Amino acid sequence: MRAKSILTLCDGPTCIYKNSRAIRDALETELKNQGLSDEVGIHISGCLGMCSKGPILIVNPGYTIYGGVTVQDIPEIVQEHLVRRRPVARLAVQEDHLYNRFFRIFGDVDFFGRQMRIALRNCGIIDPEKIDDYLSVRGYEALAKVLTAMSPREVIDEVKKSGLRGRGGAGFPTGLKWEFTARETGNEKYVICNADEGDPGAFMDRSAIEGDPHTVLEGIIIGGYAIGAAKGIVYIRAEYPLAIQRLEKAIAAARENGLLGKRILGSDFSFDMEIRLGAGAFVCGEETALIHSIEGRRGMPTPRPPYPSVKGLFGKPTLINNVETWANIPVIMLDGGEWFSTVGTETSKGTKVFALAGKVHNTGLIEVPMGTTLREIIYDIGGGIPNGKKFKAVQTGGPSGGCLPEEYLDTQIDYESLAAAGSIMGSGGMIVIDEDSCMVNLAKFFLEFTQDESCGKCTPCRGGTKRMLEILTRITEGNGKEGDIEKLERLGQMIKKASLCGLGQSAPNPVLSTLKNFRHEYEEHIFQKKCRAGICSALVTYEITEKCIGCGACRRVCPVNAISGKRQERHAINQETCIKCGQCFTTCKFDAIVKA
Amino acid sequence: MSEITQEKMDQIKAYIDRVKQQPYPTSYLIAVLHYVQGLFGYVPREVMDFVAQEMNLPTAHIWGVATFYHYFNLKPIGKHVISVCMGTACYVKGAHDVLEAIKRELQIQVGQTSEDRLFTLQEARCLGACGIAPVIMIDGKIHGELTAKSVVELIHRYRKAARGKTA
Numbered sequence: 001m002r003a004k005s006i007l008t009l010c011d012g013p014t015c016i017y018k019n020s021r022a023i024r025d026a027l028e029t030e031l032k033n034q035g036l037s038d039e040v041g042i043h044i045s046g047c048l049g050m051c052s053k054g055p056i057l058i059v060n061p062g063y064t065i066y067g068g069v070t071v072q073d074i075p076e077i078v079q080e081h082l083v084r085r086r087p088v089a090r091l092a093v094q095e096d097h098l099y100n101r102f103f104r105i106f107g108d109v110d111f112f113g114r115q116m117r118i119a120l121r122n123c124g125i126i127d128p129e130k131i132d133d134y135l136s137v138r139g140y141e142a143l144a145k146v147l148t149a150m151s152p153r154e155v156i157d158e159v160k161k162s163g164l165r166g167r168g169g170a171g172f173p174t175g176l177k178w179e180f181t182a183r184e185t186g187n188e189k190y191v192i193c194n195a196d197e198g199d200p201g202a203f204m205d206r207s208a209i210e211g212d213p214h215t216v217l218e219g220i221i222i223g224g225y226a227i228g229a230a231k232g233i234v235y236i237r238a239e240y241p242l243a244i245q246r247l248e249k250a251i252a253a254a255r256e257n258g259l260l261g262k263r264i265l266g267s268d269f270s271f272d273m274e275i276r277l278g279a280g281a282f283v284c285g286e287e288t289a290l291i292h293s294i295e296g297r298r299g300m301p302t303p304r305p306p307y308p309s310v311k312g313l314f315g316k317p318t319l320i321n322n323v324e325t326w327a328n329i330p331v332i333m334l335d336g337g338e339w340f341s342t343v344g345t346e347t348s349k350g351t352k353v354f355a356l357a358g359k360v361h362n363t364g365l366i367e368v369p370m371g372t373t374l375r376e377i378i379y380d381i382g383g384g385i386p387n388g389k390k391f392k393a394v395q396t397g398g399p400s401g402g403c404l405p406e407e408y409l410d411t412q413i414d415y416e417s418l419a420a421a422g423s424i425m426g427s428g429g430m431i432v433i434d435e436d437s438c439m440v441n442l443a444k445f446f447l448e449f450t451q452d453e454s455c456g457k458c459t460p461c462r463g464g465t466k467r468m469l470e471i472l473t474r475i476t477e478g479n480g481k482e483g484d485i486e487k488l489e490r491l492g493q494m495i496k497k498a499s500l501c502g503l504g505q506s507a508p509n510p511v512l513s514t515l516k517n518f519r520h521e522y523e524e525h526i527f528q529k530k531c532r533a534g535i536c537s538a539l540v541t542y543e544i545t546e547k548c549i550g551c552g553a554c555r556r557v558c559p560v561n562a563i564s565g566k567r568q569e570r571h572a573i574n575q576e577t578c579i580k581c582g583q584c585f586t587t588c589k590f591d592a593i594v595k596a
Numbered sequence: 597m598s599e600i601t602q603e604k605m606d607q608i609k610a611y612i613d614r615v616k617q618q619p620y621p622t623s624y625l626i627a628v629l630h631y632v633q634g635l636f637g638y639v640p641r642e643v644m645d646f647v648a649q650e651m652n653l654p655t656a657h658i659w660g661v662a663t664f665y666h667y668f669n670l671k672p673i674g675k676h677v678i679s680v681c682m683g684t685a686c687y688v689k690g691a692h693d694v695l696e697a698i699k700r701e702l703q704i705q706v707g708q709t710s711e712d713r714l715f716t717l718q719e720a721r722c723l724g725a726c727g728i729a730p731v732i733m734i735d736g737k738i739h740g741e742l743t744a745k746s747v748v749e750l751i752h753r754y755r756k757a758a759r760g761k762t763a
């Protein structure tokens with residue numbers, strides 16, 4: 001018998017953590033007990049992006065999205081929704097469908113209403129481990145069209161027409177890059193998918209691969225056809241085991257179905273694919289370093305030119321694009337470059353995926369048309385700042401990017417506007433920061449990262465970031481000196497100019513952008529020895545207020561016996577002995593200890 | 597897991613032999629090191645010599661590559677590997693306090709293994725679960741929404757489980 005209902009459970013990392021796998025087991029058991037196993041199919045999907053509402057369960061037909069589902073809710077959902085056909089309003093993320101903004105499935109939920117999904121169009125909807133699921137949503141149709149009806153030249157023209165630019169950070173026009181690589185002669189060429197995803201607060205590429213690996217594969221195969229390559233390589237972080245496993249499965253399934261290998265779909269085009277693992281080095285996201293890493297060497301960048309399009313992997317012409325860039329390709333081939341170029345702004349076409357995180361209600365993965373404002377993303381899609389706190393900044397571009405304060409909230413997302421505002425588009429990390437974060441400390445956090453990840457080849461990057469970090473550390477420890485701000489600026493400019501690769505050239509950005517927009521916080525640290533967010537521990541003092549009931553918990557936990565007081569009387573901290581470890585603060589159950 | 601046995605060496609040899617059938621065989625060095633780490637939990641020095649010999653590469657080159665990439669452990673690891681996410685979202689939500697609490701509880705620094713060889717402490721960058729930041733991963737399992745307090749309780753649970761097994 002054909003299934004009457006389909007249940008789709010998100011199998012992304014957040015939903016797994018929130019018990020989605022136990023829910024799947026409970027569903028299976030409950031369906032069996034109710035004798036419904038044949039009528040109701042259970043699917044899994046990759047991340048739908050609604051991580052903060054997880055675990056997510058979608059019931060079709062009807063497109064009901066359930067959020068925050070627990071094992072205890074399962075009998076009710078089965079009984080009410082599947083047997084009596086009455087959706088459980090209590091658990092539904094949205095209750096009714098007023099109108100359909102775009103995909104029917106997303107209904108009228110603000111979180112989705114402002115999104116537009118091209119790269120992530122199937123994520124959260126199809127089962128990423130079943131090629132049939134992908135085929136049922138026009139999967140590999142673009143490849144078939146390309147192989148039967150388009151010449152490589154036409155493919156490249158279509159990409160050029162779309163205006164697509166690289167989603168890995170730099171925003172180079174994709175069609176041009178393809179053209180440069182296609183122009184090279186010789187019959188050994190390579191196509192690479194950059195899935196190294198180095199930004200330490202982002203997971204777009206991972207989710208795209210986990211949720212819909214075939215889209216990425218299809219894009220890569222089309223790229224191979226366009227430039228005349230016979231081999232593709234996906235370079236992916238070893239830290240992404242689930243994504244690797246799904247990619248492996250997808251490649252095997254594509255081979256079995258004649259979509260990879262010799263004479264694909266009966267054409268003259270042969271192409272195969274291989275996965276290579278990274279090994280935890282941020283600099284390997286840079287294209288020349290990545291190529292050296294695939295060659296089995298240390299991943300150190302080398303000067304360009306020569307560009308990979310001329311002399312890349314094993315010295316051969318190589319086309320390298322980011323995961324999200326590749327995921328857009330099948331859509332451009334099916335719906336046309338012209339259609340694609342109607343989405344977005346003058347200079348930035350299409351959509352961009354962001355990993356929205358930090359101090360915002362709806363954390364998760366979103367895809368918006370270029371031109372959407374930061375305000376729309378943070379307040380309409382993200383639902384604003386939780387706990388009644390005040391917005392302070394939004395960080396984009398990770399360790400290469402910058403922090404924008406409130407005045408820039410109406411900035412439109414596109415490569416040029418973000419750069420003009422003092423940040424960058426980056427690969428898609430977007431972290432919302434509220435008043436509880438210290439901007440000096442945040443800048444230090446990013447610089448620690450880049451300093452740690454500098455490959456050490458150029459002195460300005462290796463030594464300069466170290467000097468900057470020393471100054472920042474001194475400022476956060478209350479030893480900042482007059483002139484430190486100017487020194488940071490000078491060093492920053494020098495490192496930007498004198499470094500070989502993008503890592504060094506962008507490493508000072510988080511410091512320079514916070515110096516520009518949050519200079520007063522630096523000055524407070526240096527001159528008033530004050531950290532307004534209470535983050536820099538050396539600048540914080542702990543005090544016990546009248547809320548203290550004298551339970552003595554703090555006294556017992558203090559490692560240096562700095563707290564004294566009689567039972568049931570207000571305790572006090574000896575500031576001379578206190579080492580500011582903060583243990584009393586976390587221990588007190590009555591919120592009687594405050595940071596000042 | 598960490599002992600060097602003939603059987604494991606044979607497996608490595610077989611893996612390298614397969615790699616040698618491919619074009620550009622030395623480009624598979626990192627893959628070979630991943631394979632070695634999969635077998636031992638780390639990349640032992642003796643095994644590097646063996647790989648060097650089998651792949652016709654100087655040991656110094658292999659050493660250079662293995663030390664360049666953070667992912668490779670050059671010393672044996674503990675029973676459980678704790679990776680503390682130090683990604684931006686986790687940092688903003690207090691990962692630093694969580695890391696400090698773990699260091700205090702285990703009396704080790706990042707990259708070290710506790711004296712009882714139960715835990716190895718590592719840093720990770722974004723585990724893809726920013727929605728439940730701050731996050732740590734213990735042996736591949738994600739734990740989220742942690743505080744300095746709850747992470748210590750979590751470690752206690754692992755300790756208790758380990759004791760239960762040996763007792």
Ligand SMILES: Cc1cc2nc3c(=O)[nH]c(=O)nc-3n(C[C@H](O)[C@H](O)[C@H](O)COP(=O)(O)O)c2cc1C
Binds near residue numbers: 166171287322323501
């Ligand atoms: C330090 C550094 C790290 C990078 N990390 C990544 C990365 O993780 N993923 C990525 O796609 N591109 C990364 N890039 C950009 C790549 O060098 C390259 O521009 C990109 O893969 C090209 O693909 P695209 O045109 O599709 O964006 C990085 C660049 C630098 C300088």
Ligand code: SF4
Binds near residue numbers: 300301453461499502
């Ligand atoms: S700028 Fe930094 S990371 Fe880039 S090559 Fe130079 S030292 Fe290495």
Ligand code: SF4
Binds near residue numbers: 558559
């Ligand atoms: S912050 Fe630490 S040292 Fe200071 S009083 Fe509290 S527990 Fe004692």
Ligand code: FES
Binds near residue numbers: 722723725
């Ligand atoms: S930053 Fe920690 S999971 Fe993303």
